[in-house]
Amino acid sequence: MTPAARARRVLVVGGGLAGLSAAIQCQDAGAEVLLFESRPRFGGATWSFQRKGLQFDNGQHVYLRCCIAYRRFLERLGTADLAPLQDRLAIPVISPSADGPVTAWIRRSSLPAPLHLLPSLLSYRHLTLAERVRLGRAVRAMLACDPGSPELDEETFGSFLRRHGQSDRAIALLFDLIALPTLNVHADEAALGPALKVFRTGLLDEPDGADIGWARVPLARLHVDPAIDILRKGGAIVHDKAKVEAIDVAGARPAARVAGERLEADAIILAVAHEAAAELLPPGGALDPVALRGLGTSPIIDVHLVYDRKVLPYELAAAVHSPAQFVFDRTAAAGLDPADGQCLAISVSGADGEHGERPEELIDRYVAALEALLPAARDARLVDAVVSREHSATFRAVPGTARLRPGPISGLPGLYLAGSWTDTGWPATMEGAVRSGVAAAACALGESAAARGNDRPLEEVLA
Numbered sequence: 001m002t003p004a005a006r007a008r009r010v011l012v013v014g015g016g017l018a019g020l021s022a023a024i025q026c027q028d029a030g031a032e033v034l035l036f037e038s039r040p041r042f043g044g045a046t047w048s049f050q051r052k053g054l055q056f057d058n059g060q061h062v063y064l065r066c067c068i069a070y071r072r073f074l075e076r077l078g079t080a081d082l083a084p085l086q087d088r089l090a091i092p093v094i095s096p097s098a099d100g101p102v103t104a105w106i107r108r109s110s111l112p113a114p115l116h117l118l119p120s121l122l123s124y125r126h127l128t129l130a131e132r133v134r135l136g137r138a139v140r141a142m143l144a145c146d147p148g149s150p151e152l153d154e155e156t157f158g159s160f161l162r163r164h165g166q167s168d169r170a171i172a173l174l175f176d177l178i179a180l181p182t183l184n185v186h187a188d189e190a191a192l193g194p195a196l197k198v199f200r201t202g203l204l205d206e207p208d209g210a211d212i213g214w215a216r217v218p219l220a221r222l223h224v225d226p227a228i229d230i231l232r233k234g235g236a237i238v239h240d241k242a243k244v245e246a247i248d249v250a251g252a253r254p255a256a257r258v259a260g261e262r263l264e265a266d267a268i269i270l271a272v273a274h275e276a277a278a279e280l281l282p283p284g285g286a287l288d289p290v291a292l293r294g295l296g297t298s299p300i301i302d303v304h305l306v307y308d309r310k311v312l313p314y315e316l317a318a319a320v321h322s323p324a325q326f327v328f329d330r331t332a333a334a335g336l337d338p339a340d341g342q343c344l345a346i347s348v349s350g351a352d353g354e355h356g357e358r359p360e361e362l363i364d365r366y367v368a369a370l371e372a373l374l375p376a377a378r379d380a381r382l383v384d385a386v387v388s389r390e391h392s393a394t395f396r397a398v399p400g401t402a403r404l405r406p407g408p409i410s411g412l413p414g415l416y417l418a419g420s421w422t423d424t425g426w427p428a429t430m431e432g433a434v435r436s437g438v439a440a441a442a443c444a445l446g447e448s449a450a451a452r453g454n455d456r457p458l459e460e461v462l463a
């Protein structure tokens with residue numbers, strides 16, 4: 001605990017992962033913390049609901065071994081073992097066909113990076129041999145790119161891949177398998193910068209960076225319950241159903257208006273989504289609220305299906321030539337006894353088309369898609385089905401958005417910004433949200449070096 005932190009009162013607006021991680025970071029440093037969340041629940045974009053005695057998440061969330069801030073957050077919460085990582089990246093990729101489904105695997109070998117994926121890519125049977133051989137050109141081009149170049153905000157990932165010899169099929173059947181769920185837009189729409197971040201940090205720079213982890217319990221149990229417990233036990237003032245109505249930085253100390261009451265603090269961390277931040281930003285700073293809204297939104301839907309028996313023989317699977325993008329076995333997390341059936345979540349990113357469709361249409365389409373991918377689903381009985389939708393799941397990571405993402409410094413006295421939409425170097429992910437919370441907390445705690453926020457290695461910010 002530093003003397004400076006002990007004397008500080010930090011007010012955090014927004015109880016998503018950015019706000020929760022910022023609040024815990026400040027409390028751990030000895031600050032007095034107040035956290036206000038407008039909804040009747042914490043967790044922001046990661047939340048859980050009950051239906052007919054089972055637990056569902058608003059959307060399947062995964063993280064990668066390279067997500068060091070998020071992993072450290074889980075360790076601080078004491079829940080890392082509830083969201084284990086694969087020992088070794090392995091994704092079965094299933095394609096329906098008239099002769100029965102065909103499965104290829106994306107998995108890492110024991111070769112050093114970037115060769116660790118080579119055996120799997122060379123045997124990736126959803127592409128022709130010529131297409132597989134040409135993948136090397138794209139990999140070399142990605143490795144040659146300067147990740148800090150502003151030019152990466154001017155081109156789409158799809159156009160970059162085509163410039164480096166990749167076919168429409170290679171983009172749809174391989175690159176989009178990674179780009180779409182991590183960037184929440186197709187490669188042909190995604191900015192090159194965030195795509196390179198994912199492919200370099202996750203897949204190419206280290207052999208184990210893309211090992212996948214996900215919660216085996218509901219997200220509320222993984223994040224919210226332990227985080228709120230830590231904060232309340234540490235003496236923080238924590239309220240849900242507490243919308244911050246305005247922020248005022250004109251006085252000697254910044255202040256927030258909550259339920260008509262004016263609350264002053266030494267620092268305020270605004271950890272809400274970019275659209276809400278645009279509403280709350282007080283005038284006078286360099287940030288233009290209209291520009292923030294330019295980050296746009298991209299939807300995700302999940303179709304949750306409960307079958308009377310096991311139909312998916314893997315913990316997770318990806319699909320090509322199918323509307324189902326990724327399918328996860330959620331049986332344990334849902335609280336369903338495996339003897340009674342299997343609970344699946346089909347995750348559909350970049351779901352612009354699907355978002356407005358009626359639930360019955362979606363359920364019919366995705367049940368049919370699963371029957372084409374998983375023969376066992378054809379004989380199984382569908383016990384329950386529900387669709388969850390998040391219209392503004394993430395900002396839209398298209399060219400031109402990197403320059404719209406501010407760092408933690410708002411330019412207004414005592415006001416700092418957090419949220420997965422801020423400039424974290426990552427796409428809108430749980431990792432980005434936690435990083436942004438940690439960086440904003442470091443600034444709010446008055447560590448002047450931390451004013452450089454994202455430029456500092458996370459290890460240093462967290463030290």
Ligand SMILES: Cc1cc2nc3c(=O)[nH]c(=O)nc-3n(C[C@H](O)[C@H](O)[C@H](O)COP(=O)(O)OP(=O)(O)OC[C@H]3O[C@@H](n4cnc5c(N)ncnc54)[C@H](O)[C@@H]3O)c2cc1C
Pocket residue numbers: 013014015016017018019036037038039042043044045046058059060061062063242243244245271272273276280300301390392393394418419420421428429430431433
């Ligand atoms: C369906 C879905 C699937 C996803 N899948 C993945 C995945 O697999 N992997 C991954 O890494 N990421 C995934 N993401 C993205 C990830 O969940 C988000 O990037 C991250 O959780 C955002 O956290 P945040 O704290 O920045 O913002 P949010 O979660 O949006 O939190 C902001 C909070 O601020 C509150 N708020 C707003 N206005 C006010 C106000 N005036 N006063 C008080 N509170 C206010 C909001 O109610 C909200 O709780 C997914 C997102 C969705 C929706």
